[in-house]
Amino acid sequence: MSDSPAIEVRDLVRVFESRKGFLFNEVNRTQALKGVDLTVEPGEIFGLLGPNGAGKTTLVKILSTLLLPTSGTARVLGHDVARDADWLRPRIGLVLGGERGVYTRISGRENLRYFADLYGVPPGEREPRIQAVLERVDLASAADRRVEEYSRGMKQKLHIARGILHRPSILFLDEPTIGLDPKSARETRKLVRSLEGDGVTILLTTHYMFEAEELCPRLAVLSKGRIVANDTVDALRHRVGGDRTIEVEAYGFEDREHAALRALPGVSKVASEEFGPRVRLTLRIRTLETTPAHVAALLPGHPELSVRERRTSLEDVYLDLVEEEAT
Amino acid sequence: MTMATVVGVRRTRVTAASLRLAFLQFIADPQWLVPSMIAPVIFGLVSYELFRGAGPYFLTYAILGAGMMSMWGQTLYGSGWATGQDREFGTLEPTIQAPAPYLYVVLGRIVWNVVAGLFGGLIVYVVVVVAAGGPPALPNPLAFVLLFLFVMVTLACVGIVFAAAYVYTRFAGFIQNIGEFAFYVGTGCMFPVVLLPFWTNPIALLFPPTWALDALRYVSIPGYVGFGWGWGWDLVGAVATTAIYAGIAGTVFHRVERHVLEVGDLSDY
Ligand SMILES: Nc1ncnc2c1ncn2[C@@H]1O[C@H](COP(=O)(O)OP(=O)(O)OP(=O)(O)O)[C@@H](O)[C@H]1O
Numbered sequence: 126m127s128d129s130p131a132i133e134v135r136d137l138v139r140v141f142e143s144r145k146g147f148l149f150n151e152v153n154r155t156q157a158l159k160g161v162d163l164t165v166e167p168g169e170i171f172g173l174l175g176p177n178g179a180g181k182t183t184l185v186k187i188l189s190t191l192l193l194p195t196s197g198t199a200r201v202l203g204h205d206v207a208r209d210a211d212w213l214r215p216r217i218g219l220v221l222g223g224e225r226g227v228y229t230r231i232s233g234r235e236n237l238r239y240f241a242d243l244y245g246v247p248p249g250e251r252e253p254r255i256q257a258v259l260e261r262v263d264l265a266s267a268a269d270r271r272v273e274e275y276s277r278g279m280k281q282k283l284h285i286a287r288g289i290l291h292r293p294s295i296l297f298l299d300e301p302t303i304g305l306d307p308k309s310a311r312e313t314r315k316l317v318r319s320l321e322g323d324g325v326t327i328l329l330t331t332h333y334m335f336e337a338e339e340l341c342p343r344l345a346v347l348s349k350g351r352i353v354a355n356d357t358v359d360a361l362r363h364r365v366g367g368d369r370t371i372e373v374e375a376y377g378f379e380d381r382e383h384a385a386l387r388a389l390p391g392v393s394k395v396a397s398e399e400f401g402p403r404v405r406l407t408l409r410i411r412t413l414e415t416t417p418a419h420v421a422a423l424l425p426g427h428p429e430l431s432v433r434e435r436r437t438s439l440e441d442v443y444l445d446l447v448e449e450e451a452t
Numbered sequence: 453m454t455m456a457t458v459v460g461v462r463r464t465r466v467t468a469a470s471l472r473l474a475f476l477q478f479i480a481d482p483q484w485l486v487p488s489m490i491a492p493v494i495f496g497l498v499s500y501e502l503f504r505g506a507g508p509y510f511l512t513y514a515i516l517g518a519g520m521m522s523m524w525g526q527t528l529y530g531s532g533w534a535t536g537q538d539r540e541f542g543t544l545e546p547t548i549q550a551p552a553p554y555l556y557v558v559l560g561r562i563v564w565n566v567v568a569g570l571f572g573g574l575i576v577y578v579v580v581v582v583a584a585g586g587p588p589a590l591p592n593p594l595a596f597v598l599l600f601l602f603v604m605v606t607l608a609c610v611g612i613v614f615a616a617a618y619v620y621t622r623f624a625g626f627i628q629n630i631g632e633f634a635f636y637v638g639t640g641c642m643f644p645v646v647l648l649p650f651w652t653n654p655i656a657l658l659f660p661p662t663w664a665l666d667a668l669r670y671v672s673i674p675g676y677v678g679f680g681w682g683w684g685w686d687l688v689g690a691v692a693t694t695a696i697y698a699g700i701a702g703t704v705f706h707r708v709e710r711h712v713l714e715v716g717d718l719s720d721y
C-alpha cells in the first residue's frame with residue numbers, strides 16, 4: 126500500500142441540489158467541485174487553501190465518506206470512497222470543528238467514550254487512550270465538565286481529540302485552529318507535526334497562510350470548485366512571479382511612473398492598493414538585479430517615499446492566485 | 453479473528469454505547485422528568501375516570517390504555533426525536549462517519565426508551581390501582597406477560613422506522629405527529645374503539661402495536677370485543693405488520709444512509 130498515494134482524486138465533481146419555494150419545487154443547483162484532480166502521498170501533511178465557498182469542506186467530506194461524488198473518482202488509502210466506505214471509516218479521522226458536532230449535555234470524556242465504542246477502540250485500551258488524548262490536546266483538566274460549559278476553543282480541542290482517538294491512518298482537519306487562542310493554535314500545530322512523526326497522512330484546510338506555510342511542504346489552492354495551483358510553497362512563489370517583493374509607498378503615483386517600474390528588469394507584476402491618501406505599489410520580482418535603490422531612483426520628488434524589500438509571503442502568492450482566477 | 457466477528461462484537465458494543473449515551477443525556481436534562489413521570493399520572497387518572505364502571509375488568513382496560521399511551525409516546529419521541537436531535541446538534545455526521553452501523557445506534561436508544569416507557573407504564577399501574585383501591589383481576593397472567601413483551605417489540609419496530617425517517621429527512625417530525633395521533637385515537641387507547649368513526653381504524657391498523665394491544669386485551673379482559681375478529685387474527689396481524697416494519701427497517705436503513713450521503717444534508721435540521 127505504501128507505493129499507492131494516500132489520496133488520489135480524479136476529475137471529481139459534486140453538485141448540490143437544494144429545493145426551495147413553498148412546495149420545494151424550485152431547484153437550486155450548486156456545483157461545489159468542478160473536476161478536481163489531486164494526489165497526496167502517504168505520510169504527507171498536505172494543505173488545502175481557498176476562499177470561502179471554494180469547496181474545501183465539500184472535498185473533505187467526500188474523502189471522509191460523508192458525501193458521495195456526483196462524478197469522478199476519489200480513492201483514499203487505495204480504496205474508493207463510494208464503494209469501500211466500510212473499510213475506510215475505521216481508518217479515517219475527521220475533524221470538522223465548530224460549535225456543533227459534540228454532545229453538549231455530557232462531559233468531554235463521555236463524548237470520547239461514546240465515540241471510542243463506535244470506532245471500536247479495544248475496550249481495555251479505551252480509558253488510558255482517552256486520558257492520553259485529552260492530555261495531548263490539553264483538555265484533561267476540563268474533561269469531566271459538561272461540554273456546554275466549554276469555550277469555543279475547548280470544543281475545538283474536543284473535536285481534535287475525537288479525530289485522533291482511534292489512531293487513524295489518515296486525518297482530515299477542516300480549519301483545525303479556528304477559534305483557538307495563539308498558544309493553543311501553536312500547540313495544535315505542534316500536535317499535527319507530531320502526528321506526521323507517527324506516520325499519519327494529513328489533509329488540512331486553513332485560512333491562515335502562515336499555518337499552511339509552517340506545516341505543509343505542499344499545498345493546493347481551490348477556487349470556485351477548481352484547483353488553481355498545486356505545488357510546493359517555493360514553486361508557487363515562483364509561479365506567481367518570483368521570490369522577491371518590493372513595496373513602494375507614497376501619496377499617489379503617475380501613470381508613467383507605473384510604466385517605468387513595470388519596465389524594470391525581472392518585474393513580473395505591479396499591484397496597486399490605496400490606504401487613505403497613501404498608495405502602495407507591490408512589485409513581484411524574479412531576478413536579483415533590480416534593487417530598492419533602482420526603484421527609488423525612478424521616483425524622484427515624492428515626499429515621504431518609502432521603499433522596502435521583503436520575501437514574498439504565501440499570502441501574496443495566494444491572493445495573486447485567487448485574483449488570477451477571478452479575472 | 454474474522455471480519456464477521458469483529459463486526460459482531462461491534463454491534464452489541466455500539467448498541468450498549470448508544471443505550472448508555474441515551475441514559476446519560478436523560479439524567480443530564482431534568483425537563484424529561486416531566487413527560488416521563490407527570491404524563492403517566494395524568495393518563496392514569498383520566499382513563500380511570502373514563503372507563504369507570506364499564507364492567508368488572510375496566511381497570512385492566514384503563515391501565516392498558518394509559519400505559520400504552522405513555523409507552524407509545526416515549527418510543528416514538530425517544531427514537532425518532534433522538535435522531536432529529538443528532539441532526540440539530542451536528543452529531544449525525546460524526547456518528548455516520550464512525551464505522552458503526554447507525555441502525556445499532558438507534559437500537560440502543562430504543563432499548564432505553566422501552567425501559568423508560570415501562571417505567572411510565574408502572575406509574576400508570578400504581579396510579580390506577582391506588583385510585584381503584586386494589587389491583588385488577590388478571591385471568592391469564594402468563595399470556596399477559598408474553599403478549600406485553602410482544603407489544604414492546606412492536607413498539608420498538610415502529611420506533612426504528614421513525615428513526616430511519618429522521619435520518620432520511622429533517623421533515624420527519626410531521627409524519628411522526630400524524631402517527632402518534634392515529635395511534636392514540638385509532639387503537640382505543642383513550643376511547644373505546646366502537647365510539648370512534650370507523651375510518652380511524654384502518655389508519656391505526658397500519659401500526660403493529662394496534663394489533664398486539666388488541667390481542668393483549670383479549671387475554672386480559674374476558675368478554676372483550678375489540679376489533680371483533682378474535683385474538684388469533686390479532687396475533688397474525690401483529691406478526692405480519694411487525695415483520696413488514698422490521699423488514700423496512702433492515703433494508704431501508706442502508707439505503708437511507710446512502711441517500712443522505714448523496715443529498716449531503718446530514719447537518720441540516
Ligand atoms: N449541503 C449543501 N447544500 C447546498 N449547497 C452546499 C451544501 N454544502 C455546501 N454547499 C455549497 O457548496 C459550495 C462549497 O462549499 P464548501 O463548504 O465546500 O466551501 P469551503 O471551501 O469549505 O468554504 P469555507 O472556507 O467558508 O469553509 C458553496 O457554494 C456552498 O454554498
Ligand SMILES: [Mg+2]
Pocket residue numbers: 181182183299
Ligand atoms: Mg469549509
